[in-house]
Amino acid sequence: MLAILGPTASGKTGLAIDLAERLGAEVISVDSMQVYRGMDIGTAKPTLIERRGIIHHLVDVADPEDEFSVAEFRRLGRQVIEGAERPLVIVGGSGLHFRSLVDPMSFAPSDPEARAGLEKRTLGDLVDELTEADREAGRHVDLANRRRVIRAVEIWRLTGETPSARAASAEAEDLRRYVAEIDFTAIGLDPGAWLEERIDDRLGEMRRGGLVDEVARLRDRLGRTARSAVGYREVLEFLGGDITEDEAFEATSRNTKTIAKRQRTWFQRDPRIQWIPWFDDERERLDRALEMLT
Helix, strand or coil: CEEEECCCCCCHHHHHHHHHHHHCCEEEECCCCCCECCCCCCCCCCCHHHHCCCCEECCCCECCCCCCCHHHHHHHHHHHHHHCCCCEEEEECCHHHHHHHHCCCCCCCCCHHHHHHHHCCCHHHHHHHHHHHCCCHHHCCCCCCHHHHHHHHHHHHHHCCCHHHHHCCHHHHHHHCCCCCCCCEEEECCCHHHHHHHHHHHHHHHHHHCHHHHHHHHCCCCCCCHHHCCCHHHHHHHHCCCCCHHHHHHHHHHHHHHHHHHHHHHHHCCCCEEECCCCCCHHHHHHHHHHHHC
């Protein structure tokens, strides 16, 4: 199995489709937002024409109202991998979703009612509860990140597992050592200094292509996860009258670049990824990727 990974706007999708066409393969998208139907422009989802008849898995599998978890993503993705009759090319910028497919990764249960109760509490109260159960929790959970603290407390309440206990598990050790459950070859793609320019160019295409209209159509259907997507949350602020359209797209640019930096850091830590030199020409990128596979 082949994987094409890297930060957003690095040309991964085009390269993956070129490789899939050459190899007679199907594509698995590892993108946390392309799973949602109707969220097309803002997620840079390849159009049917751009897909060239190549089957794309884990695209358009959930409604924007849904809370589509990484656990559900892994379940569906593993079904695709186990039932595949043709080669597969994984492509995307979500390191967590990629690792959920190929590495040993289990997910603690969740309870919407319990989560709702925790959402009402202050961060200070939540941190106190977590650190009372686990004095070393701050070594494993960002105690300033409300979402992560809530999840850690939820897991503690439902399973009795503290952050320290989970970090000491055999599964966590395998994840730290990048021990895969499924064999793959990974190619990394990164435009380097040109990445920010590529992000702005693509964002301009999204704006001209109707991103504001897309968000307006979906406005009343976006669930908690979908409405948090970069581009969507900023345009929602514009539609709500809080900021101007220009301010929305300026914020989207900044936030996208922040995400790209995080993606770059995540993937650069993974020793299994082989990085190819950046070529602006798509044909040269394809040729170099094919060289690495021979």
